[in-house]
Amino acid sequence: MTTRGKFITFEGGEGGGKSTQAKRLAVELAASGLEVDLTREPGGTPGAEAIRGLLVGGAVERWQPWSEALLHYAARLDHVRSRIEPALAAGRWVICDRFADSTAAYQGFGHQLGRESIARLHRLVLGEFKPDLTLILDLPVELGLRRASARGGGEDRYERMDRAFHERLRQGFLAIAATERERCAVIDASAEPDAVFAALRAQVRERLGR
Secondary structure, rough: OOOOOOOEEOOOOOOOOOHHHHHHHHHHHHHEEEEEEEEEOOOOOOHHHHHHHHHHHHHHOOOOHHHHHHHHHHHHHHHHHHHHEEEEHHHOHHHHHHHHOHHHHHHHHHHHOOOOHHHHHHHHOOOOOOOEEEEEEEOHHHHHHHHHHHOOOOOOOOOOOOOOHHHHHHHHHHHHHHHOOOOOOEEOOOOHHHHHHHHHHOOOOHHHOO
């Protein structure tokens, strides 16, 4: 019987280095002998990647908050059913750059739809499905936005939202971590990349044994 894999997600505001650190963790876990699937949200499957293009580019006011939330969950359902769940069932470890906590933070807190409203949407679409470990890369908003601006690229719709949105977003992630301590670990992302990786790697070893 195949042992089910583990599901690790990276979360946090803009400019925290999630993508870089997720890739680094995937490489190290694979080198240790695990089969690892590195993916991202919104995206991860052809259909979800198509929806990503609708969400991360264009005018800030392009969507109503609930439209955003529903688009994210349309993409997430396809991603989970088509890629994440089959990989876990086959014994692979899945590392995902953003997942459901981003919708809770961005739409629930940032757009002020309410955390419980997003939780109800999650239960409707995915039931009790959740990560085994969530690493929240936290840093001050000003620093994060400065880093995000420096990297450039066209996927900057959320980065262009106002400062108050990003402050609510950061507090949202911290609130999620405070109420789900068994699943979430907050990592200081203002540190140097090697220090950030050492901290998150220690959490993976302590909580998941690898």
